[in-house]
Amino acid sequence: MTSVAGKTASSGGLRRRRGVNTVLLLIFLIYSFLPLFYLIVSSTKSNAELFSTFGLWFASSFHLFSNLEEVFTHDGGIYLTWLWNTVYYSVSSAVGATFLATVAGYSFAKFRFRGRTPLFALVLGSIMIPQTALAIPTYLLLSKVGLVNTPLAVILPALVFPFGVYLMRVYAEQSVPDELLDAARVDGAGELRIFFRVALRILAPGFVTVLLFSFVFTWNNYFLPLIVLNDPSLYTITVGLAAWNSQASAGGGAQALFPLVITGSLVGIVPIIVAFLFLQRYWQGGLTFGSLKD
């Protein structure tokens, strides 16, 4: 590339570099997709075939539909209950958490008030507190008020989403012009009205990002539901699959439970993968305005 001789040498070098880089990343892409490919392949196999055929390619027979049927009918169709529970917990906590985060983030971004800086520091600092450290005392407190083993035990703690407050504050600072709010104030609109009629509409893209993050967070959460739910009919997908896996591993394949875990895993991640692919703009948006601020 140092030669001035002509563009051909330079673009040839560039092409070679592109080729090398692409191959490098392709290797990692295969690694990223491999477990998902394995999951898809395995969900088409019977229990016997899982042990007898090569794991990374399809068997001669196709058992996906019978596996799916087994997943949805095993133990009186409990998987469907778990799926419904997961949807119910995730949607309610995501909608609630996002609304709370939006209102709070907007307040931090658009008002000057006493205690603003320390309060925000408190919220921000709590992002560092790991969920696992909070879960055990949360369980003890919930059991004191009789909420253990109820949907609220999963939903209520998930309503607090400090990362969402942080994202909404940054987003509101970027996107809601003060002039617009002042104009509305001059027109005599109250602050609540301004928020709902003016600001919320502008905040919509940030709202979707936070909604997505908190939805996925609850959908994928394991530790909290594992602790606060004992009744299998209240389980989420993650806790239910872990329970099936324990049974399958303890039985050593004798009970034919492995196809259940594998196909159940596949069904359980489909909604998340779909949300991921269709809303990818919002996923990356969250991390983009997250990292700009740090």
Next chain:
Amino acid sequence: MTDQVSPAESGTKRSEGPSFTPRRRRGFYQAGIPYLFLLPFMVLFLVFIVLPLVYALGISVFETRLVGGNAFVGLDNYVRALGDGNFWEGVRRMVVFGIFQVPIMLGMALLFALVLDSGTVWLRNLFRLGFYLPYAVPSVVAALIWGYLYGPSFGPITQLAELLNFPAPNLLSDRWMLASIANIVTWEFTGYNMIIMYAALQSLPAELDDAGAVDGAKGWQIALYIKIPMIRSAIFLTVIFSIIGTLQLFNEPNIMFAIAPQVISNDYTPNLYAYTLAFTNQEYNYSAAISFVLGAVVVVFSYAFMLLSNRAELRSR
């Protein structure tokens, strides 16, 4: 979201001109407005974050006795935790884990982010999306799939090794387990960390590449001496989150316990130990103390890293 002004810029500008002065018309009501907006969140924040922490701190200085109920024991639980071999063995294991896993994961994430940012690669969008995809998979499912992939009875890794006449390592054995879990965590989070770094790189001015090229700097020199120092804070963030995540590891070893119970002990990681203490042994008080000591360990490691990176920065100036 890509076409927004930089938040830092607009944030500082706006904070100079207050959009709202508390003492206006209807002063009392108006002054309360910001607090009214914060109220719903802050109430739940107090109940589900502050209260559990305070409560845990409170019970950690008590002991539940079979006879006589709760007794105040001061710092006894903490003294016990400081001398608890099971706990520190778990911490040691996670430190070993982190020393290898975190640099490998973040090194790859940085390399991929730089390559994607430099534009010298085909299929850029496919890579960006594909690398990030594992992050959307729940860690429980990730651990299950990899657990089956590793499996000595029907795992494809063993099958491949046997096909090629290699002695197949038992990836679920005591010897390999830590590396096997490290691989799961790397698979889950490399793309996530890459996206954070990539986003930071994308926010750098595009002229950097041109300016470097004029000076005759090669692509990797621009990356090493200009770009990496400029995204220090994003890299710093990923390291801190990785330190926290490593020391708090729970889901993956918990799933592996079901698959290989003779390898994963119930004190394999500090968090698994705290969980066992609370829910198997019913030792809630001691478990709370363990959680706080673990929190202190996290703070110590994060702070040590902060000091190290500050010192490195000073030296480089």
